Amino acid sequence: MDNEAKQDKFTAVNELARRRGFFWQSYEIYGGAGGFVTYGPLGARLKQNIEAKLRELFVTKLGILELESAVIAPGKVFEASGHVDHFKEPMVECSQCHKRFRADHLLEEYAKKSCVETEKMSLDEIQQALEKNGITCPDCGGTFKPPQRFLTMFETTIGPYSGAVGYGRPEAAQGIFVEFNRLYAVAREKLPFGVIQIGHALRNEISPRQGLIRLREFTIADLEFFFDPEEPGCCLLKNVENETLRLYLAEERLKCSEKTIDVTVKEAVAKQLIRSEWQAFFMAMAKKLLTEIGVPPEKQRFIEKTQWEKAHYASQSFDQEVYVDRWGWIEVSGHAYRTDFDLSSHMKASGVDMRVYKEYKTPVEKEELVVKPIMAKLGPAFKKEAAKVAELLQKAPADEVAASLEKQGFYMVESYKILPEHVDITKQKTVVRGTRFIPHVVEPSFGCDRLFYVALEYAYGVKDDRVVMSFPRSIAPMQVGVYPLVSKDGLVEKAREVHRLLANEGFMAEFDETGSIGRRYARADEAGVPLGITIDYDTLSDGTVTIRDRDSWRQVRSSLKDLPALLHKYFQGKINFEDLGTLLPSK
RNA sequence: GCGGUCGUCGUCUAGUUGGUUUAGGACACAAGCCUUCCAAGCUUGCGAUCCCGGGUUCGAAUCCCGGCGACCGCACCA
Numbered sequence: 001m002d003n004e005a006k007q008d009k010f011t012a013v014n015e016l017a018r019r020r021g022f023f024w025q026s027y028e029i030y031g032g033a034g035g036f037v038t039y040g041p042l043g044a045r046l047k048q049n050i051e052a053k054l055r056e057l058f059v060t061k062l063g064i065l066e067l068e069s070a071v072i073a074p075g076k077v078f079e080a081s082g083h084v085d086h087f088k089e090p091m092v093e094c095s096q097c098h099k100r101f102r103a104d105h106l107l108e109e110y111a112k113k114s115c116v117e118t119e120k121m122s123l124d125e126i127q128q129a130l131e132k133n134g135i136t137c138p139d140c141g142g143t144f145k146p147p148q149r150f151l152t153m154f155e156t157t158i159g160p161y162s163g164a165v166g167y168g169r170p171e172a173a174q175g176i177f178v179e180f181n182r183l184y185a186v187a188r189e190k191l192p193f194g195v196i197q198i199g200h201a202l203r204n205e206i207s208p209r210q211g212l213i214r215l216r217e218f219t220i221a222d223l224e225f226f227f228d229p230e231e232p233g234c235c236l237l238k239n240v241e242n243e244t245l246r247l248y249l250a251e252e253r254l255k256c257s258e259k260t261i262d263v264t265v266k267e268a269v270a271k272q273l274i275r276s277e278w279q280a281f282f283m284a285m286a287k288k289l290l291t292e293i294g295v296p297p298e299k300q301r302f303i304e305k306t307q308w309e310k311a312h313y314a315s316q317s318f319d320q321e322v323y324v325d326r327w328g329w330i331e332v333s334g335h336a337y338r339t340d341f342d343l344s345s346h347m348k349a350s351g352v353d354m355r356v357y358k359e360y361k362t363p364v365e366k367e368e369l370v371v372k373p374i375m376a377k378l379g380p381a382f383k384k385e386a387a388k389v390a391e392l393l394q395k396a397p398a399d400e401v402a403a404s405l406e407k408q409g410f411y412m413v414e415s416y417k418i419l420p421e422h423v424d425i426t427k428q429k430t431v432v433r434g435t436r437f438i439p440h441v442v443e444p445s446f447g448c449d450r451l452f453y454v455a456l457e458y459a460y461g462v463k464d465d466r467v468v469m470s471f472p473r474s475i476a477p478m479q480v481g482v483y484p485l486v487s488k489d490g491l492v493e494k495a496r497e498v499h500r501l502l503a504n505e506g507f508m509a510e511f512d513e514t515g516s517i518g519r520r521y522a523r524a525d526e527a528g529v530p531l532g533i534t535i536d537y538d539t540l541s542d543g544t545v546t547i548r549d550r551d552s553w554r555q556v557r558s559s560l561k562d563l564p565a566l567l568h569k570y571f572q573g574k575i576n577f578e579d580l581g582t583l584l585p586s587k
Numbered sequence: 588g589c590g591g592u593c594g595u596c597g598u599c600u601a602g603u604u605g606g607u608u609u610a611g612g613a614c615a616c617a618a619g620c621c622u623u624c625c626a627a628g629c630u631u632g633c634g635a636u637c638c639c640g641g642g643u644u645c646g647a648a649u650c651c652c653g654g655c656g657a658c659c660g661c662a663c664c665a
Binding site: 011015016018019025028030031032033034082083086087091093102150152170171203205206207208209214309310314331464465466483485486487488491514515516517518519520521522523525532534536537538546548553555584 | 588589597598599615616617618621622623624625626627638639654655656657658659662663664665
């Protein structure tokens with residue numbers, strides 16, 4: 001299978017995808033536009049099924065809330081979140097060789113500026129700093145053109161006349177943070193809770209290549225999980241504690257070592273390799289997801305981001321990577337501990353309190369001295385000033401007042417001399433029942449188009465020179481094919497009847513009567529249809545059909561009347577192919 | 588954005604020293620015949636203004652310029 005023109009899987013998968021309608025580049029009739037794709041019938045279905053997996057895993061099974069928010073946001077949202085600053089990178093271009101560089105990186109490297117410093121610099125300041133330090137093109141020594149900012153967010157104006165700037169969201173997360181107060185109320189004001197949003201996001205990439213791996217418009221699934229930083233324990237960790245994770249730690253990467261370690265979730269948490277229990281939990285869930293869409297565990301790993309690589313909001317973060325044929329390890333999900341960065345930022349920018357109230361388990365009783373002015377005495381003593389004096393007294397520190405009265409027999413508040421008989425000093429018990437705080441956030445974030453791509457690549461296989469897309473049955477875009485063995489003697493009519501039956505039972509079923517039976521099986525294998533139902537002469541006489549397995553090409557014989565129930569069980573993963581009927585001898 | 592290579596039916600491609608090319612083939616697809624289980628065979632059909640725009644020329648798929656797109660390298664990827 002590899003003697004001639006050994007094309008890589010990326011090429012093979014893309015070609016198949018175009019031919020069979022999984023996906024292709026958008027706007028082809030106008031020459032195409034980089035970074036945009038169209039999912040065809042099989043692809044749209046497959047993508048929905050993958051997203052359904054995410055929902056099943058998080059929404060159905062864990063009770064994570066789902067949200068759908070707008071793609072366009074007012075400028076303030078992404079100013080507050082830090083994206084406007086962080087998506088706008090200062091770049092300089094060499095006037096001789098036209099190579100482009102990140103101006104801030106040059107300053108950090110050659111002028112020993114810190115990234116905190118460069119962050120704050122204006123374009124003019126950057127230019128001056130470059131000139132002052134005599135920084136020229138590292139490649140050819142040429143001088144730089146004036147620096148410019150490249151904004152990787154899509155910018156627009158909201159409304160026809162206003163200058164109100166709006167941005168296409170580069171992630172779905174902010175749509176969750178800005179709605180936090182309502183979501184928290186809907187979640188019945190209980191922590192921890194999580195919210196997921198699966199939707200389109202936009203990033204105006206400088207040069208999107210790599211097909212589905214880097215797009216300008218893509219589907220992201222951001223899950224924000226809110227919890228109390230004082231109770232960071234994960235109540236679900238037990239369920240996954242023996243799951244192993246392959247970690248590629250930052251310290252190994254800094255040593256330029258390729259060493260990865262396999263640890264159980266339990267160990268990773270115990271050794272503080274993963275500092276948040278919830279983060280560890282979601283990493284285990286992410287591994288489960290990838291495994292379920294067909295990526296073997298040994299082709300997955302979690303790479304810890306170094307200090308430099310981490311997002312502006314993250315405390316510790318890992319990328320889940322999958323090994324692909326052409327590029328090696330590529331990111332499919334990110335796992336960041338965002339602390340309270342986002343909610344704090346929006347609180348500060350909007351002025352809206354997003355803290356949550358926590359009642360103490362046992363109310364804290366405090367005993368403190370209280371100075372109570374006795375108005376009956378203050379009135380005669382200070383006349384018109386009495387009210388003011390009382391007010392001042394209440395603000396004064398009670399301890400000081402008490403000490404002064406005791407020692408010196410009086411207390412001076414401004415120019416007023418307070419005598420012991422003017423006030424009543426008592427010990428008062430106050431009960432503090434709770435406190436307010438900003439929840440912390442752990443965020444797993446999946447690139448759905450990348451999940452889609454790795455699902456395609458790992459499904460791709462060649463058997464007897466035929467392409468077989470071995471999707472896990474739970475995500476296969478087409479579930480069953482129904483075929484008359486030959487197109488005569490009433491077999492076609494019977495097959496149509498079976499097809500209708502299955503379609504009405506809720507299966508994604510296709511009907512195909514053209515070409516030889518072998519050709520139809522081959523076509524179905526290429527579309528990744530797990531089961532083929534073939535109607536033959538025995539079907540007419542005894543009501544049985546053959547069921548063909550896409551991956552092994554084995555066949556079983558089964559009664560038509562049992563078929564719907566059997567297929568339901570099969571697609572729910574409760575039974576295997578052999579359980580569908582009696583095995584026929586393979587030819 | 589820069590540099591290199593490239594762009595012909597749905598897919599893969601022949602042709603590219605400018606001229607019988609109404610751009611050829613294979614696979615796929617469709618209709619029919621045949622066919623009792625893995626891309627069989629036969630017949631017929633559908634399908635490409637040769638990526639787009641401009642230029643040179645009597646004549647351009649072929650040469651030149653610009654654009655778009657793809658791949659590889661650099662840079663970028665929060």
